[in-house]
Amino acid sequence: MAQQIAKYINPVLNAIKRLGGSARPAEVCATVIKDMGLDGSPMLEETLESGVSKFENKIAFVRLYLVLSGYIDRSRRGVWTLTEKGRNSPELSDAQVHQLLLEVQRLSKKPTERQRTECLDTEDSEQEEEAPEESGYKAQLLVIVRGLPASGFERLCQRLLVRQEKFG
Numbered sequence: 001m002a003q004q005i006a007k008y009i010n011p012v013l014n015a016i017k018r019l020g021g022s023a024r025p026a027e028v029c030a031t032v033i034k035d036m037g038l039d040g041s042p043m044l045e046e047t048l049e050s051g052v053s054k055f056e057n058k059i060a061f062v063r064l065y066l067v068l069s070g071y072i073d074r075s076r077r078g079v080w081t082l083t084e085k086g087r088n089s090p091e092l093s094d095a096q097v098h099q100l101l102l103e104v105q106r107l108s109k110k111p112t113e114r115q116r117t118e119c120l121d122t123e124d125s126e127q128e129e130e131a132p133e134e135s136g137y138k139a140q141l142l143v144i145v146r147g148l149p150a151s152g153f154e155r156l157c158q159r160l161l162v163r164q165e166k167f168g
Helices: 002-018 025-035 054-068 084-088 094-109 113-121 125-129 136-147 150-167
Strands: none
Touching (some): 002 054, 002 084, 094 136
């Protein structure tokens, strides 16, 4: 996923800067589409099995990477806001984008404090071996869910329950 989103890092940062330092996801997507000349591109019509736009999904992952690397703050109300680091950063070189992606991937693979504590507290090594392996999108999803405020987690659970009732 990281290589697929690399080309969107600078356009997303530039879009938010041009939109005054903060913007809603739809505004960011529209600005990136315009800036990259993607209007009418068949790529914008592609969707995941869930029906979510692949393009919007990639932009959401860019946001995750930018949050984890300190360029965007963790918004609570669906507004992406640049941090001081994001406001002051020049256009990132390909090498800097690559380094940013690597750092975030390393960060998402590190065990959380809770997991480290559980491993230290557990005398039974079999339990340690049974711990699920977190990789790729699963690790990224866990980072996102763990970063949600309580109200955001509650809304996520509500949406999942509604969706389950609808499609269950």
